[in-house]
Amino acid sequence: MSENGHDEHGHEHPHEESGHEGSPWAARIRAVEELLAERGILTHEEVEAQIGYMEARSYENGARLVAHAWTDPGFKELLLRDTKAACSQLGIDASGTVEFVTVENTPTTHNLIVCTLCSCYPRAILGRPPDWYKSPAYRSRAVVEPRAVMKEFGLEIPEDVSVSVHDSSADVRYLVLPMRPPGTEGMTEEELAGLVSRNCLVGTAVPQYKARERASS
Amino acid sequence: MIRPVRAARFRPGDAVRVPNVEKKGHVRTPAYVKGKHGYVTAVLGEFPDPESLAYGGAGLPEKPLYRVRFRQADLWQGYGGPPDDTLHVDIYEHWLEPASEEG
Amino acid sequence: MSGIHDMGGRREEFGPVDKSQHELEDWERLADAVNYVLNAKGHKTTDEMRRAIESLEHYREMSYYERWAAAAETLVVEKGLLTREEIDERAAALERRWENG
Numbered sequence: 578m579s580e581n582g583h584d585e586h587g588h589e590h591p592h593e594e595s596g597h598e599g600s601p602w603a604a605r606i607r608a609v610e611e612l613l614a615e616r617g618i619l620t621h622e623e624v625e626a627q628i629g630y631m632e633a634r635s636y637e638n639g640a641r642l643v644a645h646a647w648t649d650p651g652f653k654e655l656l657l658r659d660t661k662a663a664c665s666q667l668g669i670d671a672s673g674t675v676e677f678v679t680v681e682n683t684p685t686t687h688n689l690i691v692c693t694l695c696s697c698y699p700r701a702i703l704g705r706p707p708d709w710y711k712s713p714a715y716r717s718r719a720v721v722e723p724r725a726v727m728k729e730f731g732l733e734i735p736e737d738v739s740v741s742v743h744d745s746s747a748d749v750r751y752l753v754l755p756m757r758p759p760g761t762e763g764m765t766e767e768e769l770a771g772l773v774s775r776n777c778l779v780g781t782a783v784p785q786y787k788a789r790e791r792a793s794s
Numbered sequence: 795m796i797r798p799v800r801a802a803r804f805r806p807g808d809a810v811r812v813p814n815v816e817k818k819g820h821v822r823t824p825a826y827v828k829g830k831h832g833y834v835t836a837v838l839g840e841f842p843d844p845e846s847l848a849y850g851g852a853g854l855p856e857k858p859l860y861r862v863r864f865r866q867a868d869l870w871q872g873y874g875g876p877p878d879d880t881l882h883v884d885i886y887e888h889w890l891e892p893a894s895e896e897g
Numbered sequence: 898m899s900g901i902h903d904m905g906g907r908r909e910e911f912g913p914v915d916k917s918q919h920e921l922e923d924w925e926r927l928a929d930a931v932n933y934v935l936n937a938k939g940h941k942t943t944d945e946m947r948r949a950i951e952s953l954e955h956y957r958e959m960s961y962y963e964r965w966a967a968a969a970e971t972l973v974v975e976k977g978l979l980t981r982e983e984i985d986e987r988a989a990a991l992e993r994r995w996e997n998g
Contacts, residue, residue: 602928602962602966603922603924604988604991604995605966605984605988606924606931607988608984608990609970609973611987612983613931613978613979618935618978619934619935623938624930624934625930627930627933628926628930631926631930632926676796676797676839691905693824693826693904693905694822694903695947696961705921707918708919709915709916713907713957714910714911714914715914716905717905717911720824720826720869721869721906722874723875723879724875725874726914729916730914730916736875736876739876739880741879741881742880742881742882744881744882744884744905745884746883746884746885747822747841747859747884748838748841748859748884749859749884820944820948824899824903824905825899825903826905844944844947847943848944848947849948850976853944870906
């Protein structure tokens with residue numbers, strides 16, 4: 578239970594993602610699933626398989642895409658032109674009806690992703706979105722004051738870098754290709770992927786690297 | 795472009811305006827862009843119409859979908875960031891109309 | 898007036914972004930999966946799901962997966978796959994079993 582959890586009676590403006598232990602919907606969705614299975618509309622196995630599918634997805638897929646794009650210009654071009662094809666080249670299954678677009682951070686533009694109408698997110702690639710991405714505070718503010726929101730995540734974008742906010746309002750899910758941090762030239766692809774957090778793929782963070790020899794300066 | 799499109803009314807660079815109309819029911823055009831001017835930056839392709847799909851329809855005819863760029867300063871009075879900050883929304887063709895260049 | 902779900906720029910929602918993460922409960926995983934399976938098998942669409950969620954009377958008071966569970970229920974009833982009564986009955990039976998379990 579999160580510290581912001583609330584009682585099950587649903588006070589006004591509860592924490593969006595309290596676990597709702599004891600939620601009446603826990604029994605109702607189980608009832609729906611059981612009844613649908615009894616009617617042969619779906620099977621428990623299909624439901625379990627879908628749960629497994631989502632559990633197997635995480636932002637690490639995105640980190641792999643980014644690290645490979647950093648080391649292979651041809652792959653970067655493919656990722657920006659056809660994200661699905663790039664995924665399939667790395668063995669990430671992003672097939673399905675949803676489309677994906679990767680937007681590139683540059684020295685002059687920083688990208689931030691939000692879905693103001695619901696919580697669209699590149700789930701097939703990155704897994705389920707974090708709670709904050711679904712929160713009314715993020716959804717309402719990210720479009721109006723993106724710089725203030727990013728600052729709350731510890732990311733300050735300089736005034737001479739423009740901020741592009743992408744509201745995933747339709748059939749396309751967006752992810753961010755961040756810039757490769759300086760000083761990482763000798764790193765392996767795996768090490769590079771380790772620099773890419775989930776928030777880097779949404780735009781509320783950028784990959785950081787502090788070279789050991791420079792840490793004391 | 796992600797998906798093919800047969801006949802797109804707008805092209806990248808076109809000045810457009812989102813009509814400031816209320817439509818009952820399910821739409822995927824956020825209220826904050828209504829009545830606002832922007833520029834088409836990409837034709838994403840043709841997609842089933844969500845306003846039909848949402849009620850069990852087939853989503854036909856499919857609608858061209860565009861990425862539209864807005865200046866933040868044009869969307870929000872007193873926007874706090876630099877003038878180059880932008881916002882991008884994917885908008886179906888029937889939610890766009892041509893606008894004059896000077897907006 | 899736009900719907901409650903249409904949150905871009907909605908000032909009454911402004912406030913610090915809570916960055917804490919809760920561990921998903923089993924029923925939340927179930928709500929997630931049931932919706933995807935029903936979509937994949939052609940029983941409903943993402944767009945119907947969004948419409949059902951937006952139409953929830955208590956949208957703002959519900960958690961994310963409560964909305965998913967409620968919308969799934971709305972749609973299976975709407976499409977005649979199940980009745981509200983049998984869901985009520987089965988849910989009540991499950992609650993009793995869990996209390997005694």
